[in-house]
């Protein structure tokens with residue numbers, strides 16, 4: 001029997017985690033000033049996002065664009081109720097995150113051994129040991145802890161990744177005490193039925209309410225994958241304003257799904273996000289102007305064009 005859910009009840013509301021200032025900008029070749037990053041984060045909080053991935057405390061030699069993370073975190077206007085998240089691969093990153101006043105730290109692992117080596121220079125098992133210290137410190141400092149799991153639907157170096165491999169690392173992240181776990185399609189190769197299979201497998205290891213879908217749009221499947229995830233009960237999604245993004249260690253992968261497109265989808269489905277689409281379009285146009293190119297958001301560009309008349 002076909003297990004694809006065609007008439008599922010969709011969640012009535014979702015949380016959209018805006019990852020543009022971090023995942024979106026980390027791969028940009030042109031250096032973006034801290035001031036521009038700060039204004040982007042402030043525009044996003046003004047648009048109603050309650051969780052913004054704002055910076056990354058990684059080695060500046062590995063990801064130069066994130067070298068201004070301390071300045072960015074110091075410069076943003078903190079809006080009450082907003083969770084400002086940052087990436088922390090190890091204790092050095094964690095200490096910088098605490099000093100910068102991050103609300104949530106993100107440990108980021110991989111379901112693929114090959115990608116783990118390329119991205120964070122260690123095996124999956126070694127990464128879990130590094131994260132253990134960060135997890136303990138996060139709890140001791142009353143910080144939220146999120147786990148991000150790259151290559152959950154395919155790897156640029158080893159190809160296929162099995163749902164069991166994803167579930168295995170989800171269990172390990174759960175055991176570290178993660179509050180949320182992102183199931184990430186780093187290179188955007190997942191398709192709807194596969195997404196449902198993986199999500200349904202990992203739900204056996206972690207509460208569905210804490211699982212998120214982090215989809216890149218390389219093959220144009222991200223919105224379909226979000227819909228497929230909604231059908232199996234996922235209610236947290238990551239996206240980047242203007243479709244910014246790409247991973248420095250996943251060549252050819254394009255940006256995250258565009259936030260404006262996700263909001264347009266949710267609006268059409270009658271699913272509450274609490275986010276102002278017009279202000280998000282403005283934020284997308286703002287950062288695209290600074291990058292000197294058109295936003296990679298169909299809905300964002302259509303809505304911006306409509307205003308011009």
Ligand SMILES: CC(C)(COP(=O)([O-])OP(=O)([O-])OC[C@H]1O[C@@H](n2cnc3c(N)ncnc32)[C@H](O)[C@@H]1OP(=O)([O-])[O-])[C@@H](O)C(=O)NCCC(=O)NCCSC(=O)C[C@@](C)(O)CC(=O)[O-]
Nearest residue numbers: 057058059062089092093108119120121148150184186247
């Ligand atoms: C993990 C490391 C640090 C290991 O890097 P390493 O070279 O193995 O580590 P090391 O401990 O030997 O340190 C080497 C140097 O880095 C410094 N260092 C060490 N740690 C830090 C730190 N936290 N902050 C600043 N500096 C640091 C350290 O002090 C030393 O400096 P040196 O003595 O040579 O001058 C490195 O591999 C790294 O930074 N990688 C960056 C990975 C990254 O940011 N990738 C992109 C984000 S993941 C992603 O985008 C996927 C995601 C999350 O969006 C989901 C998806 O879509 O898949």
